[in-house]
C-alpha cells in the first residue's frame with residue numbers, strides 16, 4: 063500500500079490526493095485496480111477517515127477514480143501516454159532572468175516611449191475616477207465609450223487639424239485591431255503597403271488572407287506612381303512620418319495620393335498617424351485626413367506613442383459612408399475595457415494629455431539635440447530625418463563599415479539599434495539606422511551612442 067511522508071504546512075487531504083493522483087499517473091495503481099477502503103487507508107496512513115474521503119472525492123471529481131456501488135473505489139481507464147509529463151523544472155516565467163535576458167543595455171529601438179515625465183499622480187487620480195464611473199455602466203457602448211470618443215474628436219481637431227464627430231470614431235486595442243475592423247468592411251481588398259514599411263508580424267493578419275502589393279518609397283515618401291500602376295484599392299500609408307524612413311510626405315505627393323482615391327469611389331486610404339504629435343522644428347504636420355474632401359481617408363491613430371503601450375488604446379476615424387457597413391459587419395468586439403477608456407477620457411478632459419504632449423515635445427527635443435551634437439562629431443554619418451516623431455534616421459558611409467555585421471555585433475553587446483533593412487522586402491537600406499528617442503534616459507544618451515560608435519570600430523573596413 064502507498065506510504066506518504068506528510069509535509070507540515072499543507073492540508074493532509076491535499077497531500078493524500080496528490081500522492082494518489084501521481085501514483086495513478088505513473089501506473090503504480092493500474093487502470094481498473096481497486097483502491098483501499100477509506101478505513102484501511104486511513105489506518106495505514108495514520109490520518110482520519112475524513113481526510114481520505116476528501117482526497118478520494120477530489121480524485122473522483124477529476125475523473126481519476128470511480129466508485130462502484132457496494133464494491134469500493136477503482137482506478138478509471140486512463141490512457142497514461144496521453145497524460146502530461148510532470149515538469150522537473152520551473153516554468154521559465156518563475157525563474158529569475160539572467161543578465162543577458164534582463165534586456166538591452168541601450169535600447170534605441172524606434173518603438174520605445176519615455177515615460178519618466180508622465181504625471182503619474184494625475185493619471186492615478188483619473189484611474190480612480192474612471193473606476194468609479196465604469197462601475198455604474200452595465201454594458202459597453204458600441205465602438206467605444208462616448209466620453210472618450212468626444213475627447214478624441216477634440217484632440218484630433220487641436221493636434222491633427224481634423225474635424226470629425228464622435229459617431230465616426232471607433233475605439234480599439236491597437237493598430238492590428240484597427241486592421242481587423244477595417245478588413246471586415248471590404249469584399250475584395252488589395253492592400254498597397256509601404257516598402258520599407260511595417261514589420262511582417264504587424265501585417266500578418268492581412269498577409270494571411272490577401273495578396274499584398276508592396277509599394278516603394280522614394281525621396282518624397284510613398285510612391286503614388288507605383289500605386290497607380292498596381293491593382294491595389296486600399297493604400298496603407300504613414301504620410302506624416304513614414305515608418306521607418308522618417309520622410310514627411312509633402313503637399314504635392316499628398317494631393318496626388320488623394321487624387322488616386324478620388325478616381326474611384328471604392329478606393330480608400332488608411333492613414334496611420336502613429337507618432338506625429340512630436341515635431342522639433344517648423345510647423346506641426348497636419349494629418350492627410352484634414353485635406354480629404356471626398357471622405358476616402360480613414361485615420362488610424364494610437365495613444366501608444368504618447369502614453370506607452372500599457373493602456374493600449376487606439377482608434378479609427380471612419381468616413382460617413384462606411385459607418386452603416388461597420389455596424390452591420392462588426393463581428394468581434396475589439397474595444398478596450400470601459401475602465402481604461404474612461405480613465406483616458408478623464409486624463410484628456412482635465413487637460414493632462416495636452417500638457418504631457420507639450421512637455422514631451424520639449425523633452426524629446428532636448429534628447430534629439432544631444433544625439434545630433436554627438437552625431438556631428440562622428441565621421442561618415444549623415445542625418446537623414448530628425449525633425450519629427452520618436453526616432454531619427456541616419457545613414458552611414460557605405461565605404462567605411464561592413465554592414466553585414468553591424469546589427470549582430472551590436473545585439474551581442476546588448477545594443478538595440480535597428481537598421482532599416484529589417485523593414486524592407488529586399489533587405490536594402492542596410493546603411494540606414496533608426497535611433498529611437500524613447501528607450502534611453504537623457505543622461506545616458508551620449509554615452510550609449512558613443513559606445514555604439516566605438517563598437518563599430520570592430521567592423522570598420524580597412525583601407
Ligand SMILES: Cc1ncc(COP(=O)(O)O)c(C=O)c1O
Pocket residue numbers: 173235236237238300305334336363364365366371375376
Ligand atoms: C508604424 C506604427 N504604426 C502604428 C503603431 C501603433 O500601434 P499600437 O496602437 O498597436 O500600439 C506603431 C507602434 O509602434 C507603429 O510603429
